[in-house]
Amino acid sequence: MTALLEVKNLTRAFVGLVAVNDVSFSLQAGRITALIGPNGAGKTTCFNLVAGALRPTAGQVLFEGRSLEREPPEAVCRMGIARTFQIVRPMKDMSVLENAMVGAFSWTTNVKEARDKAYESLDNVGLAGKANARTDQLTLPDRKMLEMAKALSTRPKLLLLDEVMAGLRPTEAAGVVGVLHRLAEGGLTILLVEHVMRIVMEVASTVVVLHHGAKIAEGKPSEVVADPAVLESYLGAGFHA
Amino acid sequence: MQRTSDQASDIKRWGAGALVFAALAVVGGMSNAYVISLLTIVLLFTFMGQSWNLMLGIGGQLSIGHALFVGIGAYAVAILNIKYGVTPWIGLLLGAVIAGFVGAVLAWLSFRFEVRGIYFALLTIAAAEFARIMFGGWDYVGGMQGLFYQAPSSAIDLGMLRGDARFYYFVALALAAIGVAGTELISRSYWGYVWRAMRDDDEAARALGVRTFRHKVLVVSISAATAAIGGGVLGLVQGAIFPDSIMGMAISVDVLIGPVVGGLGTAFGPLVGSMAAIPLHHAMGALGDALGLPGLNSVAYGAVLILVVWFLPDGIWPSIVRLYGAIQLPARGPIPQLRKVEE
Ligand SMILES: Nc1ncnc2c1ncn2[C@@H]1O[C@H](COP(=O)(O)OP(=O)(O)O)[C@@H](O)[C@H]1O
Ligand SMILES: [Mg+2]
Numbered sequence: 001m002t003a004l005l006e007v008k009n010l011t012r013a014f015v016g017l018v019a020v021n022d023v024s025f026s027l028q029a030g031r032i033t034a035l036i037g038p039n040g041a042g043k044t045t046c047f048n049l050v051a052g053a054l055r056p057t058a059g060q061v062l063f064e065g066r067s068l069e070r071e072p073p074e075a076v077c078r079m080g081i082a083r084t085f086q087i088v089r090p091m092k093d094m095s096v097l098e099n100a101m102v103g104a105f106s107w108t109t110n111v112k113e114a115r116d117k118a119y120e121s122l123d124n125v126g127l128a129g130k131a132n133a134r135t136d137q138l139t140l141p142d143r144k145m146l147e148m149a150k151a152l153s154t155r156p157k158l159l160l161l162d163e164v165m166a167g168l169r170p171t172e173a174a175g176v177v178g179v180l181h182r183l184a185e186g187g188l189t190i191l192l193v194e195h196v197m198r199i200v201m202e203v204a205s206t207v208v209v210l211h212h213g214a215k216i217a218e219g220k221p222s223e224v225v226a227d228p229a230v231l232e233s234y235l236g237a238g239f240h241a
Numbered sequence: 242m243q244r245t246s247d248q249a250s251d252i253k254r255w256g257a258g259a260l261v262f263a264a265l266a267v268v269g270g271m272s273n274a275y276v277i278s279l280l281t282i283v284l285l286f287t288f289m290g291q292s293w294n295l296m297l298g299i300g301g302q303l304s305i306g307h308a309l310f311v312g313i314g315a316y317a318v319a320i321l322n323i324k325y326g327v328t329p330w331i332g333l334l335l336g337a338v339i340a341g342f343v344g345a346v347l348a349w350l351s352f353r354f355e356v357r358g359i360y361f362a363l364l365t366i367a368a369a370e371f372a373r374i375m376f377g378g379w380d381y382v383g384g385m386q387g388l389f390y391q392a393p394s395s396a397i398d399l400g401m402l403r404g405d406a407r408f409y410y411f412v413a414l415a416l417a418a419i420g421v422a423g424t425e426l427i428s429r430s431y432w433g434y435v436w437r438a439m440r441d442d443d444e445a446a447r448a449l450g451v452r453t454f455r456h457k458v459l460v461v462s463i464s465a466a467t468a469a470i471g472g473g474v475l476g477l478v479q480g481a482i483f484p485d486s487i488m489g490m491a492i493s494v495d496v497l498i499g500p501v502v503g504g505l506g507t508a509f510g511p512l513v514g515s516m517a518a519i520p521l522h523h524a525m526g527a528l529g530d531a532l533g534l535p536g537l538n539s540v541a542y543g544a545v546l547i548l549v550v551w552f553l554p555d556g557i558w559p560s561i562v563r564l565y566g567a568i569q570l571p572a573r574g575p576i577p578q579l580r581k582v583e584e
Contacts, residue, residue: 051448077450085448091441093506094434102438106450109431154450 004029004189005050005081005158010059012045019045021213022059027158032180032190034200034221037210038233043193044086046210047160050191051083052076063158078106082151083160086193088143090135096122097131099146103153114153121149125179141168145176152183159183161192165199177203197225209233254425258509262418269410277410279523281478283515284413289471290499290511291420292464297497298506299428300460301440302348303358306365307468307496309372310340312488314469315476316376319388322401329402333473337466343368344465348458366493373488387483390476402477409478416474417512420467425508436460437506468496495519498542502549504556513558518545 003026012020020042027033035043048054050061052073061068068076077083082103091099100118101111108114122128125145130138138146144164151159161180165173173196180203184190194200200207200221207224209217211233217224224230265284269277289311296302317336321327347368351361377385393403402412427433438446439453447453476482486492500506503514522538529537553560 053444053448073444073447074450074452077448083448085445089442089445091438091445093441094437098434098437101434102446102451103449105431105435111429111431111434114431114434150445150449 003027006062008060010049011057012049012054013057018213023215025208025218027189027191029189030184030187031205032184032203033206034204035191035193035208036200041210042213043210044162047083047162051081077154080157082154082156084147084151084162084164086162088147090143090146092135096133096135096146100149100153103150106154117153121152124152125149141172158189163193165194173199258421265414274406277406279520281410281413283519284417285471285475286495286499286519287512287515288416288420289468289496290515291424292467293496294500294511296460296464298500299433300436302457302461303362304365305362305493306369308488308492309369310465310468311472311492312372313340314472315482315487316382318473319476319482320382323388323390328400329477333470336469336473340469341462341466345458345462348461352454352457369488373484376484387481389481412474421508421512502545502557504558507558510556510558
C-alpha cells in the first residue's frame with residue numbers, strides 16, 4: 001500500500017511555544033484518518049503546514065512523493081489537497097452556489113462546468129436546495145457543509161477537514177459520516193480533526209493523537225482509545241484505565 | 242428550475258439596461274448644449290467609475306490615484322494627435338496598453354513586497370502625483386501649459402473621433418453602455434468569480450486554488466487600461482489637457498465617487514452614482530461662484546459621501562434594487578431574500 005501523504009518530523013515553533021513538535025505520520029490512499037487531541041494540541045497548525053498556509057520550522061511534507069513545504073496554498077490546492085477552515089470562511093458577498101463554484105476554477109475556466117461541479121458538491125453535502133441563499137442565511141452546520149462543498153469543488157485527492165462536525169446534532173453528524181464514507185468509497189483520502197470519539201470510532205480507520213504538539217499515539221481507533229497515554233492526555237494526569 | 246429563473250431574470254436585467262440607455266439616447270437627441278455637455282462628463286465618469294469599480298468592487302483592490310491612468314490615456318491620445326496627426330483611435334489603444342503596463346508594474350511591485358490594502362492605495366496616489374509633477378515639468382508635452390486640440394472641423398468625424406458636443410455625448414454614452422455591460426459580463430465570467438472570491442477572503446480563495454497574486458495584478462492592469470480609454474476621450478471632449486487637471490487628485494475623486502455613491506461592485510451603481518454626484522458637484526460649483534464661496538462643491542461632495550455612507554452604506558443602487566425587488570443586484574450575485582429558492 002502506498003502512502004498518498006507523508007509527514008516527516010514536522011515541526012513548527014511560534015514565539016514561546018512549539019505548536020507542532022517532530023510529528024510524523026502517513027496517510028493511505030482512500031482511507032479516512034482522524035487527527036485528534038485536546039484543544040491547543042496543534043491539529044489546526046498541522047493542517048496549515050500541510051496546506052501551505054504556514055511554513056514548517058523543520059521537517060517535510062511529501063504528497064505523491066513531491067515535497068510541499070515551499071509551496072503556497074494555491075499550489076498545494078492545485079496538486080490535489082483541499083482544506084476546510086475550523087472557523088468557517090464563506091465569501092460573504094457571494095451566494096452559496098457561487099461560493100461552491102470558486103474551487104472548480106482551479107481546474108476549469110468554463111463557468112458552466114464550474115456551476116455543474118458546484119451543484120454536484122452542494123448535492124454531496126445536502127445543500128443543493130440552498131444554492132441561491134446568501135451565506136449569512138445559513139445555519140452554522142450548513143456553513144460547515146458549505147466549507148466542505150467548496151473544498152470538494154476543487155476535485156481533491158486529499159481532503160483536510162477541521163472540525164466540520166463540531167456543533168452538529170447527532171443526527172446531522174450521522175448524515176455527514178455517511179457523506180464521508182461515500183466520498184472515501186469513491187477514492188478520496190480524508191484527514192479529519194474531530195472531537196467526538198464516537199464519530200472518530202465510526203469513520204476513521206486510523207487515528208493519530210497529538211498532545212502539546214507531539215504525536216503520542218497512532219493506530220486503529222479501538223487501540224488508541226485503550227492507550228493509557230491518550231486517556232491521560234484527555235482526562236489529565238493520574239488517570240489510569 | 243433555478244436555471245430558468247436565472248434566465249428570466251437575466252432577460253429582465255439586460256432589458257432594463259437597454260431601456261435605460263435607449264432613454265439616454267433620446268435625451269441626447271433632445272437636450273440643450275449645457276445638459277448635453279454635463280451628461281457627457283457624467284457618462285465618461287460612469288465609464289471610468291466602472292474601471293475603478295472593477296478593481297475595488299470586484300477585485301478588492303483600492304486605488305485613490307486613478308488619475309494616473311486617466312492622465313496616461315489623455316496624454317497618449319493628445320501627443321499622437323496634436324503632434325503627429327495620428328487618429329485618436331490609435332492613441333486610445335496605445336494609452337490603454339501603456340496604462341495597463343504601468344498598472345501591472347505598480348501592482349506587481351506592491352503585492353510582491355506585501356504592500357496591500359490602504360498602503361497600496363497610498364502608493365497609487367504617490368504614483369499619480371509623481372506623474373503629474375513629471376508631466377508638468379516636461380516641455381515636450383507642453384509642461385504646465387498643457388496641450389490643446391484644434392477645434393473640430395465637422396460635426397462628426399468618426400475616423401478622427403472629432404465632432405461637436407452631441408457627437409461626444411454619444412461616444413460617452415457608448416462607453417458607459419460598454420462599461421455597464423462589461424462589468425456585468427466580467428462579473429459572471431471566470432475572472433469575476435475568482436476576483437470576487439479574493440475580494441471577500443484572500444486566504445480562503447488561495448486555499449481553493451485561486452492564484453490571487455496574478456489575479457490582483459491582472460485586475461489592476463485591466464482597470465488601468467480601461468481608465469486610460471476614458472481619459473483619452475475626456476481630453477478630446479475638454480479640448481485641452483493640463484497635468485494639474487487631468488492627473489490631479491480631483492480626477493481620482495471624481496472617478497471613485499460614482500461607484501461609491503451608486504453602489505460598489507454593481508454594474509449600474511457607477512451610472513446612478515455619477516448621475517447623482519457630478520451634476521450636484523457642478524451645480525454647487527456654480528452656486529459657490531455666484532455666492533463667492535469657493536469650495537462649496539467640495540463641501541457638497543463630502544456631504545453626499547457622508548450621507549450615503551451613513552444611510553445607504555451599500556450605495557444608492559442596491560437600495561433601489563432592494564426596494565423594488567424586480568431587478569437583481571447584478572455583480573454581487575443573487576439577493577436571495579427577494580427570490581424564492583426553487584428546487
Ligand atoms: N499563529 C499563531 N501564533 C502563535 N501561536 C499560535 C498560532 N497558531 C496557533 N498557535 C498556538 O499553537 C497551539 C496549537 O494551536 P492549534 O494548532 O490551533 O491547536 P488545535 O487545533 O489542536 O486546537 C496553541 O497553543 C495556539 O495558541
Ligand atoms: Mg483547531
